[in-house]
Ligand SMILES: Nc1nc2c(ncn2[C@@H]2O[C@H](COP(=O)(O)OP(=O)(O)O)[C@@H](O)[C@H]2O)c(=O)[nH]1
């Protein structure tokens with residue numbers, strides 16, 4: 001591709017047809033290349049139109065919550081669970097402040113190693129480039145690429161609920177909020193925000209003291225509160241089933257597309 005600017009010419013986009021064809025066959029290198037193109041040419045809507053015409057149906061799940069709540073551990077377990085059901089799974093780990101969470105991401109990579117040789121799993125971290133809206137768009141575009149490549153479940157991990165959160169509700173029709181017990185005031189403070197975005201609330205680290213209190217507390221606010229111990233896998237198959245049960249019916253809009261409000 002000749003153009004290096006943010007905008008691609010029509011010729012550039014037409015020249016990508018073979019790449020998109022490879023994506024459709026599930027070619028992992030083509031998937032990576034196309035996601036990188038989206039990251040580098042965020043403003044270009046033409047590529048999205050090309051992809052839209054090739055999209056299938058994926059279940060896109062947002063997983064959000066404070067750092068350390070256990071999101072990555074839960075996601076890793078969900079990947080195994082959906083793989084056992086024979087589903088192809090994509091993971092997009094949205095890294096909003098890489099300088100702070102660099103260590104955590106490294107840990108994530110090590111944890112995800114068990115899926116490294118599984119061709120039914122695609123894992124990618126999406127790093128901040130420019131403003132949050134751009135990151136949200138690139139992540140939505142990446143979800144579209146994965147969907148076109150035949151991934152049936154797409155998990156988007158993002159830090160929240162706070163100011164830095166990308167608008168996960170715009171990307172994922174199902175949002176799972178992960179909290180750890182004993183957060184006290186933190187849980188109180190995030191309750192309202194949680195319930196605004198999450199269909200399912202997970203109290204992870206259910207092996208720790210304070211779990212029952214946190215569960216009771218959250219159940220007064222939200223009908224779907226589950227307990228997990230992601231380190232052992234306890235409660236994960238129930239969570240996986242609850243997520244699929246909450247899959248919204250199709251309204252014709254494309255999954256992963258950033259909706260405008
Ligand atoms: N005790 C306990 N620790 C957990 C559980 N789930 C995750 N952890 C640990 O909590 C830490 C943070 O987990 P991580 O998945 O990276 O959290 P994230 O920042 O939300 O993605 C790691 O050391 C995990 O091993 C759990 O169910 N129980």
Ligand SMILES: [Mg+2]
Pocket residue numbers: 071072073104108157
């Ligand atoms: Mg994480």
